[in-house]
Amino acid sequence: MRIIEREAVALRPPTKETLLLTYEGLKRIHGSAYDWDPPAIGSADLATSRAMRSHVRRWINEWDLKRLYPGATVQHRRAGVAALLRRGSRTRGMRRPTRAR
Numbered sequence: 696m697r698i699i700e701r702e703a704v705a706l707r708p709p710t711k712e713t714l715l716l717t718y719e720g721l722k723r724i725h726g727s728a729y730d731w732d733p734p735a736i737g738s739a740d741l742a743t744s745r746a747m748r749s750h751v752r753r754w755i756n757e758w759d760l761k762r763l764y765p766g767a768t769v770q771h772r773r774a775g776v777a778a779l780l781r782r783g784s785r786t787r788g789m790r791r792p793t794r795a796r
Contacts, residue, residue: 708743708744708745709746709750710743711741713747714741715741717747717751718750718754721751721754721755722758725754725755729762733758733761733762736753736754736758753771757769
């Protein structure tokens with residue numbers, strides 16, 4: 696751990712150009728992986744202050760939800776780990792959706 700702390704490389708936040716290129720590439724990959732045409736996701740939230748991982752996770756989650764639940768409205772909110780763990784206890788009885796063809 697000390698080596699990691701001492702030699703850690705600070706990553707720069709992604710630029711808008713990097714985010715857009717990553718978004719387009721990831722959209723193509725997701726579409727190819729699931730044999731569908733993922734819908735566009737609003738680009739209003741291209742905050743360069745957030746980590747790339749946060750953007751990628753949001754895009755993939757939204758496409759997955761729209762693919763599994765066509766027509767559903769998807770709303771995102773950022774939650775801490777504790778909130779996610781509490782929320783997880785409410786979903787234990789839910790069944791996994793079947794994939795629409």
